[in-house]
Structures are given as C-alpha cells and as structure tokens.
Amino acid sequence: MSLETPAAPATSLPVLETEQDILTKAKRATSRRKRNTWLLRLALVVVWLGSWELTATYWIDPFFYSKPSRIWQRLVEWVTSGTDFGSLWYQLWVTVEEALVGFAIGAVAGVIFGVILGRSQYLADVLAPFIKAANAVPRIVLASLFVIWFGLGLASKVATVVVLVFFVVFFNAFTGAREVDRNLIDNARILGAGRMQVIKAIVLPSATSWILSSLHTAFGFALIGAVVGEYAGSKAGIGFLISNAQGTFDSAGIYAAMIIITVVALLAEWGIGNLENRLLRWRPSMSASSQTVI
Template sequence: MSHEVTTRASEPAEVPVHETEEQILARVRGKARQVRLRTWGLRLALIVLWLGSWELTATKWIDPFFYSKPSLIWERLIEWFTEGTQFGSIWLQIYTTVQEAVLGFVIGTVAGVVLGVLLGRSRYWSDVLAPFIKALNAVPRIVLASLFIIWFGLGLSSKVATVVVLVFFAVFFNAFTGAREVDGNVINNARILGAGRRQVLVSIVLPSATTWILSSLHTAFGFALIGAVVGEYAGASKGLGLLISNAQGTFDSAGIYAGMIVITVIALLAEGLIGVAESKLLRWRPSQASASQAV
C-alpha cells in the first residue's frame, strides 16, 4: 500500500493546457456550428416526416381531391413557375401582392409610429381619442376590405388601404407603449439642460421606443401580406389572393396550398430582411451580456 502511494506521489502532475484566444474562439465557433447543424437537421427531419406521412395518408386512406398531397402541390408549383397561371405569369401575381403589401406596410408603419409616439407623449389627447381608436380597431377587416373595393375599385388602391388598416394598429400600439415607457427622469434632466419639446421627442423618445417599434414590424409585415391577400380575395384582377380564390372556386386544393406556400416564402424572406435591419439599427444598444459584465 505504501509502495503504491509512493509511486503515485512520484508521478508528475498534469500540466494545465493554456489555450490561446484564437483556439478558444475556434472551439466556441465549432460548438455553435454543431448546434446549428443539429437544429437544422432536426427541422429537416420533421419536415420530411410531416410531408411523408401526408403523402402516404393521402395515397392510402383519405381522398386527395379534398386534402391534396405534397406531390400534387409540387406539380402545381412547377406548372405555375414554368407555364404560368390562368391570369398570367406567376411572377406578375407575386409582384402585385408584394407591391400592395409593401406600399401599405410603409404607409401604415409611418402613420402608426407618428401617431403612436405623439399620443403616447400626450396623455390628454390619448384619453380623448382612445374610444375612437379602440372602436376602429374592433371593426372586422374583411368588412373594410369590401368597403374599400366599393370606394376605390378593384385596383391597387383598395388593397393598399386594407393593408394600411391592418399594419397601422399593429405598429401604433407598440409605438404608443414605447413612448409611454420612456424614463421620466431622463426627460426631466434633458429639459433642465435646455432641450425643447422637439429635441426631447427626436433625441430621447424615438430612440427609446425603437425597440418596441421594430419588434412590431415582424408582425406588421405578416399583417401586410394578409391584408393584400384578403383584398385580392374579395375582388381583384391579379395577385396571389386571386389565385387562391380561383383555386377554391374550382375545388383545386393543390392550388390553394401552392398559393399558401408562395405567400409563406415571401413572408419568411421579408422576416429575414427585417431581422437584418433590426440588428443594424439596434447596434448602438448594449447587449444584456455586456451590460451584466459591466455591472
């Protein structure tokens, strides 16, 4: 026993390995890459499992005329992008819907931010206008889409108006809350230093509400696409909503799913662009991790 203890004591101790900064960064990046690969692999497996089970079920047990199946939807997409649709090129339909969504999104966002911030800083006017804003927000959007078609016709204007209504309220309430959440002590200190009402609004209120406003844009663009499609569904001469409406009228379930997929891809691309813009606009804001380290 004593000989074993002596032998172990005589063994040289392990020398700790000191990693360089480059090695630590490479190890962290490697682990992050592995996590991303596992995440995307799991996502892909879930999609394959879902589509495979749908294809098998529609082939063996349920009627594909009503429920369609992935192979039929893929064939419809290939047909649209190679041969076109009944109403012209699929790219024309995509361009029409995206144009309506983007125009309404921009107008609704600007109006929502301006009115939200102004009313958020004016308690008197917010109290006066609150019942009217809530009443307008409670009106069903499909009813407004029908009215806009009567007022503005089947063209671009009626679809943009529908999109503006949907986007405005999504942005307005976030901008309103963001303006209300500004620290009053910061505003008071700025006024003591001689800042005017406009300077406080531009230099303090808007930057503080930026996070609230940008977070609403992700949802708002989804609403913009919904508004464009709803407007086209109610009445239009072109657009993705018209394709879906026509597919419904002809009992083409594959066409309905194909239209939904195209709209989903557009929404995901827009979501990515908004995310990039958000990360750049909020680059000035310190992260939670750095803030906690500073404390």
C-alpha cells in the same frame, strides 16, 4: 527497516486554455448546434410531407386534401407555364406592391400617432375609446367595404393593408414612447431642449427597438391584408388565384399560393431582421444561453 518515505508520484500540471482556445470551442459548439437544429428541422419537414403523401395516397381523398406531389406539380406549372390569368410573377408582383405600399403608409402613420399619443396623456385619454373601437372592427368586413368604395384596383387593397399594419405599429410605438426614462427627458428640458428636440433625440431612439420589433409582425399582416383584399374582390394577385382555385375545387392551387406567400414573408422577415441588427448595433448582445430560436 528503512525510514525513507516513498517519493510522491509526479503529477502533471493542468494545461491552461488560452482565450483563443475558448473562443474556438465556443464557435465550434455554436456551429454544431446550428447544424443540428437545421437537420432536425429538415427531418420534421420530411416526416410531415412524407406522412401527408402516404395518407393522401391510401386513406384520404386527395381531391379535397391534395398532397405534396400535386402541390409541387402546380408550383412547377405556374413557374414554367404561368397561371390561367397570366404570369405568376405578375400575380406575385401585384400582391407585393399592394403589401409594400400599404405597409409603408401604415407603419409611418402608426409611428407618428403612437409617439404623439404616447407623449400626450390628454390626447391618449380622449382618443382611447375611438382607437379601441376601430381596432375591434373585423378586418374582413373592412376589406369588403373598401372594395365597394375604391373598386377592384390597388386602392382598396392598400387601404386594407394600412388598417392591419397601423394598429400593430401604433400600439408598439405608443408603448415605446411611454417607456422612455423620465429622468432623461427632465434632464434634457433642464438643458433647454424643446418638445420636438426631446422627441427626436430621446423618445424616437428609445422607442426604436419597440417599433422595429413590430415591423416583423406588421409585414406579415401586410401580406395577409393584400391577400384578403384580393380574395374579397380583385382582378389579379395571389389572393385572386386562391379565390379562383377555391371556385374550381383546386386544393393544390390553394396550397401552392399559400407556399408562395409564405416564402415572400420569410424573405421579408430576413430583410427586416438584418435592418434591425444594423440599426440596433448599440445594444449589448444577448448571451448564447438567453437566446431563443423561434
């Protein structure tokens, strides 16, 4: 009988991944996830439009609800031949101009007043009921008043946009100014910094993320304000096209105008997102697991 023990089978050592391999796998996984996300979004849009087209063809009256094919025809007609009131690009520019001017004025005013009241408890306590009352006023009522006060031109639409944008930016700037680390301010004052120096060097940089996050919502409200003002009374613009389409029971025209405004809002959102990323490069990047797609 042999006393020799059988040799243990040879085992291969695990291959250690390099840092480059890990990064490559992570990039591939991220790319695959983005591709699958966009494919799923596309599938949802196709299913939605297809079901709408079939429903409007066989079950519901397309005169009232329209359907994607008619909306596409109206968009092509507006782009190639223009609207009944002139070029589509002119109508779009009128709305965008009103939104941009009102957005700039409302955002600057919201930042200034938000930071001032955020750093002054006394002023905030005095003006709080007036600000809340002004914010509670229905905007559609103000749009009608602005048309009476300022006429059918640019001024009444800009005023409507300013009112909508101001409060969105104001409350974020106010909160951002209140959330500044008190120790930083105390240390700066110990070193001899004045009130304006504290605001410029500490308060505004700390509140930047709050302010920039409000701009995403604010520009959407700017477009809404311009369209609502035009709908209340105007001589041109996308809101004017919507009002005219409603008066002529042109549901396809209403949907087409809504799509145009949506595209403009998405482009503006993309631009503001790029601006935010450039201005806030100092922030630590979020981990992939904590990111949320909206």
